[in-house]
Amino acid sequence: MPIPRFPAGPARVLSVLPLAPLSISLTAYSRKVAKNHPGLFRRLGEYSHTRFILDPTDLPFVICLEPNGGVPRVTLMRGRGNGAARIAGPMAALLGLVHGAYDGDALFFSRDLVIEGDTAAALALRNAVDDAELDLAQEFINMSGPFARPLRRLFAYVQHKTGVSLTHSEIAGAW
Secondary structure (H helix, E strand, C coil): CCCCCCCCHHHHHHHCCCCCHHHHHHHHHHHHHHHHHHHHHHHHHHHHHCCEEECCCCCCCEEEEEEECCCCCCCCEECCCCCCCEEEEEEEHHHHHHHHCHHHHHHHHHCCCEEEHHHHHHHHHHHHHHHHHHHHHHHHHCCCCHHHHHHHHHHHHHHHHCCCCCCCCCCCCCC
């Protein structure tokens, strides 16, 4: 089954929107995730202060992730960004890696995923994320208070309609 691609129309809209508000929001979100999963950043070991560039190739920006020893910072930027390791592929593939829906090795060998720079750093990030068994949608839902139930339904609907893994694959069926 082919990896879903982000629609071109919404991607064009994102190309003109300011990225700073989203960067601030993603930094706050990542810090909440860090509090819930402190082992994620300990598992990075010597790479806990490494700058990673996550490049969703179907979106008009890159995501710069700086773990900062457990106080992460996320910055969206135009262009390629500068980091020790760059992991590039469709956004659905990157989310699917986090949620266990895709095998990183299979994506790499099929060239749906490109890794550049310090491959040991990229592997450390992959192992840390795999070990943490993150569920990004559930983390967001847990922070949403009274909006949890409608958000859970929205995420399930979007995941069903798009084929994009928004939750960990082991519990996706429970939604």
